[in-house]
Amino acid sequence: MNPTLPPLRESLEAHGLLAKKSFGQHFLLDLNITRKIVRLAGPFEGRAVIEVGPGPGGLTRALMESDAGPVVLIEKDPRFIPLLSELDTGDGRLAIIEADALKVREAELVTGPAHLVSNLPYNVGTALLIKWLTGPWLPHALTLMFQKEVAERIVASPGDDAYGRLAIIAQAVCEARIVMHLPAAAFTPPPKVASAVVHLIPHATRPEPATLKRLETITASAFGQRRKMLRSSLKTLGGATLCEAAGIDPDARAETIDLAGFLRLADALA
Structure with missing residues (x-):
């Protein structure tokens, strides 16, 4: 300096x-x-x-x-x-x-x-x-x-x-x-x-760009209507079917789902 x-x-x-x-x-x-x-x-x-x-x-x-x-x-x-x-x-x-x-x-x-x-x-x-x-x-x-x-x-x-x-x-x-x-x-x-x-x-490895893109899509829907159940907020992406494929309770709300759960939703969306 x-x-x-x-x-x-x-x-x-x-x-x-x-x-x-x-x-x-x-x-x-x-x-x-x-x-x-x-x-x-x-x-x-x-x-x-x-x-x-x-x-x-x-x-x-x-x-x-x-x-x-x-x-x-x-x-x-x-x-x-x-x-x-x-x-x-x-x-x-x-x-x-x-x-x-x-x-x-x-x-x-x-x-x-x-x-x-x-x-x-x-x-x-x-x-x-x-x-x-x-x-x-x-x-x-x-x-x-x-x-x-x-x-x-x-x-x-x-x-x-x-x-x-x-x-x-x-x-x-x-x-x-x-x-x-x-x-x-x-x-x-x-x-x-x-x-x-x-x-x-x-982290030592990060999700693939396509996974991150899906994660952005899912979180936009899930938290855009955060007080709704995921079966409703994710309806346009598959709703209850998507949640069940990811092992997530369709009646849960976005604020209760952890990162691992959202990553599973992103994989299921693929």
């Missing part, structure tokens, strides 16, 4: 930058917090790290201090590119890509296993997670900040109010746990909700 860098707030003021609500931006400027997130994400052991939505670079500064190899930033807001460029130490470790992360092909940006470490923009966090979980490129590990409500949906268990599609897709691919909670006051500007950091480690 460049020891001559000014504090983040000074850098933001010098560049006249404010968070854009339309981009879901809430900045994390406390380097003690960003360093803790990076410690929770590591060790990186020289592997590449991708950061989405770095904004003014609070998390980037901590990543550049870490044992990460190349640090690749994907930033949609062109206003931040000059500010992020100031973090370049000239050793070739930092790469800045001005792009929409939903459209980026990550495999073209890094070689070998890579980590994802990001304070994700609130308005696209879930869409990005689904992209990484179900797409062709899967990171070595993901350490991502979401709204607390979204984080709880990722790690939820059967019977929890938050249990649904996101928990099933995430846990079919990864082991997921919340590793840190942050109050709204930690951000500039403060959002209306608290946040949490989720650490996801992919």
Whole structure:
């Protein structure tokens, strides 16, 4: 890290930058917090790290201090590119890509296993997670900040109010746990909700893409009408016949079915 860098707030003021609500931006400027997130994400052991939505670079500064190899930033807001460029130490470790992360092909940006470490923009966090979980490129590990409500949906268990599609897709691919909670006051500007950091480690093998696609189809129907029995909510997919083929009680509700049960339903749908 460049020891001559000014504090983040000074850098933001010098560049006249404010968070854009339309981009879901809430900045994390406390380097003690960003360093803790990076410690929770590591060790990186020289592997590449991708950061989405770095904004003014609070998390980037901590990543550049870490044992990460190349640090690749994907930033949609062109206003931040000059500010992020100031973090370049000239050793070739930092790469800045001005792009929409939903459209980026990550495999073209890094070689070998890579980590994802990001304070994700609130308005696209879930869409990005689904992209990484179900797409062709899967990171070595993901350490991502979401709204607390979204984080709880990722790690939820059967019977929890938050249990649904996101928990099933995430846990079919990864082991997921919340590793840190942050109050709204930690951000500039403060959002209306608290946040949490989720650490996801992919299982040794993940379901085939076709299985994941069927899992998405089944969970969309099952949780789209979560108070109904599966015989009703899955009616267009086979209803009771599908459930019986998967060894699932057709009178059960989606919120009571565990991941293994949903995977059996996905296999039966095939």
